[in-house]
Amino acid sequence: xxxxxxxxxxxxxxxxxxxxxxxxxxxxxxxxxxxxxxxxxxxxxxxxxxxxxxxxxxxxxxxxxxxxxxxxxxxxxxxxxxxxxxxxxxxxxxxxxxxxxxxxxxxxxxxxxxxxxxxxxxxxxxxxxxxxxxxxxxxxxxxxxxxxxxxxxxxxxxxxxxxxxxxxxxxxxxxxxxxxxxxxxxxxxxxxxxxxxxxxxxxxxxxxxxxxxxxxxxxxxxxxxxxxxxxxxxxxxxxxxxxxxxxxxxxxxxxxxxxxxxxxxxxxxxxxxxxxxxxxxxxxxxxxxxxxxxxxxxxxxxxxxxxxxxxxxxxxxxxxxxxxxxxxxxxxxxxxxxxxxxxxxxxxxxxxxxxxxxxxxxxxxxxxxxxxxxxxxxxxxxxxxxxxxxxxxxxxxxxxxxxxxxxxxxxxxxxxxxxxxxxxxxxxxxxxxxxxxxxxxxxxxxxxxxxxxxxxxxxxxxxxxxxxxxxxxxxxxxxxxxxxxxxxxxxxxxxxxxxxxxxxxxxxxxxxxxxxxxxxxxxxxxxxxxxxxxxxxxxxxxxxxxxxxxxxxxxxxxxxxxxxxxxxxxxxxxxxxxxxxxxxxxxxxxxxxxxxxxxxxxxxxxxxxxxxxxxxxxxxxxxxxx
Numbered sequence: 001x002x003x004x005x006x007x008x009x010x011x012x013x014x015x016x017x018x019x020x021x022x023x024x025x026x027x028x029x030x031x032x033x034x035x036x037x038x039x040x041x042x043x044x045x046x047x048x049x050x051x052x053x054x055x056x057x058x059x060x061x062x063x064x065x066x067x068x069x070x071x072x073x074x075x076x077x078x079x080x081x082x083x084x085x086x087x088x089x090x091x092x093x094x095x096x097x098x099x100x101x102x103x104x105x106x107x108x109x110x111x112x113x114x115x116x117x118x119x120x121x122x123x124x125x126x127x128x129x130x131x132x133x134x135x136x137x138x139x140x141x142x143x144x145x146x147x148x149x150x151x152x153x154x155x156x157x158x159x160x161x162x163x164x165x166x167x168x169x170x171x172x173x174x175x176x177x178x179x180x181x182x183x184x185x186x187x188x189x190x191x192x193x194x195x196x197x198x199x200x201x202x203x204x205x206x207x208x209x210x211x212x213x214x215x216x217x218x219x220x221x222x223x224x225x226x227x228x229x230x231x232x233x234x235x236x237x238x239x240x241x242x243x244x245x246x247x248x249x250x251x252x253x254x255x256x257x258x259x260x261x262x263x264x265x266x267x268x269x270x271x272x273x274x275x276x277x278x279x280x281x282x283x284x285x286x287x288x289x290x291x292x293x294x295x296x297x298x299x300x301x302x303x304x305x306x307x308x309x310x311x312x313x314x315x316x317x318x319x320x321x322x323x324x325x326x327x328x329x330x331x332x333x334x335x336x337x338x339x340x341x342x343x344x345x346x347x348x349x350x351x352x353x354x355x356x357x358x359x360x361x362x363x364x365x366x367x368x369x370x371x372x373x374x375x376x377x378x379x380x381x382x383x384x385x386x387x388x389x390x391x392x393x394x395x396x397x398x399x400x401x402x403x404x405x406x407x408x409x410x411x412x413x414x415x416x417x418x419x420x421x422x423x424x425x426x427x428x429x430x431x432x433x434x435x436x437x438x439x440x441x442x443x444x445x446x447x448x449x450x451x452x453x454x455x456x457x458x459x460x461x462x463x464x465x466x467x468x469x470x471x472x473x474x475x476x477x478x479x480x481x482x483x484x485x486x487x488x489x490x491x492x493x494x495x496x497x498x499x500x501x502x503x504x505x506x507x508x509x510x511x512x513x514x515x516x517x518x519x520x521x522x523x524x525x526x527x528x529x530x531x532x533x534x535x536x537x538x539x540x541x542x543x544x545x546x547x548x549x550x551x552x553x554x555x556x557x558x559x560x561x562x563x564x565x566x567x568x569x570x571x572x573x574x575x576x577x578x579x580x581x582x583x584x585x586x587x588x589x590x591x592x593x594x595x596x597x598x599x600x601x602x603x604x605x606x607x608x609x610x611x612x613x614x615x616x617x618x619x620x621x622x623x624x625x626x
Contacts, residue, residue: 036141039576041148042127043464046457049119050548052155053450054541056110059103061538064531066095067507088167097505101170102195104503106158108173109199112311113206114155116445119453120314121248122151122213125241128460129217131569131576132235134226134585139219147212154205161198165189169199172503174304177273177296178288181265182280191267200263207256210248217245226568228587232338233606235567235591236331239338240317243345244310251306251349258299265291294359301352309348311445312412313341315452316383319405322455323387324592325565326402327394328602331592333386340379340386347376357425358432366425373423380416384409395595395602399563400474404455407482408448415443418493433503436496439489447485454478454544461548462562466574467555473547477540484537491526498523564603567591571607 035041062081065074071094074081078093089099126144130137138144161168166189171180175196184194191197221242225234234242261272271291278288324331331337353361353369361369387409396402418440421427431437454477462468499513500523507527508514514524521529561570568587572580585607593604 034145036137036145037578038126038130038138038141038144039464039580041144042123042125044148045118045126045151046123048152048155049115049123052110053115053119054545056107056115057538057541059107059110061534062095063100063103063107064527064534066100066505067527068531070506070509085162085167098170099167100505101172101503102162102168105169105172105175105199106162109169109203110158112173112307112445113203114151114158116311116449116453117210117307118151120318120449120456121210121241121244121310122147124237124314124318124453124456124460125213125217125244127464128569129238129241130220130224131463131572131580132238132567132591133221133224133229134568134581134587135220135224136579136581138216139223140216143212144216147209147216150205150209150212154202154209157198157202157205161195161202164193164195164198166194168195171196171199174300175199175262175296176300177262177265177291177293178275178278181262181273182278182285185266197263197266200259200266203259204256204263207252207259210252211256214245214248214252217241218249221245226585226587229568230587232335233587233590235317236320236334236337236341237314237317239341240313240320243341244313247306247310247313247345247348251303251310254299255303258296262296294356297356297359298352301355302349304355305352306345306348308444309344311449313344315408315412315449316341316387318452318456318459319387319408321565321567322401322405322459323390324594325459325563326397326399326405327390328397328594329390329394329592330590330594331386332390332392333382334590334592336382337386340382344376344379344383347372347379351376354423354428357428370423370425374420377416377420377423384413384416399458400469400471400478401455401459403475403478404451404458407478408451408455411443411447411451411485415440415445415448418443430499431496433501434496435492435500435502438502439492439496442489442492446489447482451481451485454481457548459563460569461551461555462558463569463572463574463576465552465555466557467551468558468562469551469555470547473543477544477547480540481537484533484540487533488530488537491530494518495523495526500524564601566593566603566605568606571605 032040032044035044062074062077065072073093074090074095075093078090078095082090082093085099087096089096089102126138129135166184169175169180169183171183180196184196192201221234221238261270264270265272265274269287271287271289273293273296274285274288274291275293276289278285320331320337351369351373353365354373357366391406398406418436422431422437422440458469458474495508495514498516498518500508500511504511504514508524511524515522517523518526558574560572560574563570568585569576571585573582587606588609589604589606591606593606595602596604
């Protein structure tokens with residue numbers, strides 16, 4: 001079926017809300033497990049992604065014990081892990097170096113590819129985008145279902161890898177070759193059921209999921225916008241998702257091909273990434289020869305840098321919606337925000353080699369990537385500046401979503417500014433692979449994207465359930481999280497500038513660099529306050545978990561537009577029914593028409609017709625065409 005027939009089918013579905021699909025009750029499996037409804041799929045992604053996020057966070061908390069108290073028995077949990085995973089993970093309750101490496105690799109993989117991307121892009125995109133553009137569903141509902149199923153299968157395979165002989169992958173979340181080609185191989189390992197190979201198989205499923213989702217998002221935003229929803233009337237969140245979908249569609253295929261090649265190196269005797277003369281355990285690797293480890297790095301980082309914007313753009317979109325709603329004024333510089341997001345997406349494809357300064361690239365190539373890396377900061381600064389200016393003169397309501405959204409701004413700013421030294425190969429020679437890099441990256445995705453995710457959960461929860469999450473427990477969740485985030489990552493900048501390496505299993509206690517002091521504390525001893533902050537932050541997520549599930553059934557009931565917002569999703573019932581809208585919406589105005597003069601209320605919905613003589617925000621045209 002082509003797109004046009006899909007559109008006409010949905011149109012017919014809208015005009016006849018009581019068609020044959022509404023006359024029979026779907027089974028539980030069909031309604032909640034194998035659903036083709038974009039809203040259910042969005043909630044599936046959300047709950048699965050939040051669970052994976054928390055699991056990935058638990059792995060980090062285990063690592064923090066080893067860094068704070070290296071070689072010390074882990075109380076209670078150490079014995080439990082040893083009983084479940086064997087002595088390869090814990091030996092008499094003490095973490096083994098191999099298990100520490102597995103935790104590092106799986107923490108990064110799970111948090112990014114099983115946590116943040118599914119929640120920020122797939123969950124909010126699936127639930128919110130069709131509602132914001134006035135569509136009854138996604139363009140390809142069955143492909144949408146297949147996308148979630150591929151993601152879920154990949155997550156299961158990733159978790160199963162913890163229980164195979166030798167444990168989960170140990171080659172880092174970047175799976176650098178040749179280490180990842182030769183790890184977990186030999187007579188004691190199964191050719192398929194070993195950590196590194198399962199990691200690759202799971203990744204193929206996750207990439208397939210993202211590609212299916214990206215195609216669906218692009219087609220939906222182009223084809224299924226409501227009458228009058230012109231491009232410059234789209235909420236900025238939709239633009240962010242649109243650019244993100246293109247990043248996934250164009251950047252993931254090179255990595256998927258690289259993963260297939262690495263898989264062939266491991267199971268089929270090929271040598272795509274194995275260089276000539278490779279010696280392992282004193283013996284030459286017989287199949288080694290002709291391969292290039294640098295080829296893997298190029299293919300990985302060609303995805304890896306756009307992936308940063310896959311993480312952050314949906315977060316920026318969420319923050320934009322919440323800032324406009326809670327300042328009660330139009331988002332400042334809407335068009336500049338849109339074009340900045342488009343430029344950001346384009347430039348993200350030509351900066352990847354700044355992750356590879358230590359590979360010995362020539363000065364001309366190095367100069368090119370340094371220049372593009374500096375240029376890509378400009379659209380990011382435009383977006384962040386527009387957000388800050390949007391606060392100016394606003395009648396700000398500090399709701400729980402707004403707390404997380406405003407905290408996002410300085411946290412992302414710190415992450416962006418601290419990345420500037422890493423853009424120069426001369427500075428990066430010292431800072432590369434130190435705790436400075438961890439602090440920089442995590443300021444972007446932890447108090448950055450994850451705060452935006454929490455803001456989005458609190459903001460759109462009433463639309464999904466018809467109930468509101470508790471404000472009190474929202475504050476209990478927010479303030480410790482904000483304080484602990486900074487207590488965790490700010491000291492890591494100091495550790496990094498001391499030269500502490502990011503992968504030291506013993507926390508750096510035996511290394512001269514780590515014994516140097518800053519602010520009266522050695523680099524190694526900073527690990528203790530950092531770890532305490534990490535554990536406290538773990539506890540601080542418990543109120544959110546309780547609040548989330550309690551509010552689904554017991555939260556305060558609210559009307560269809562509790563935040564008094566302007567965009568289309570708030571014209572639909574809460575929760576939205578099959579087909580989303582009781583009647584097909586028609587759009588007459590831009591997405592952020594707050595505090596218009598001469599109005600008896602400070603918000604004007606997109607579906608409210610233009611009055612004669614009224615000034616229209618954002619665009620000069622009043623055309624109802626696409």
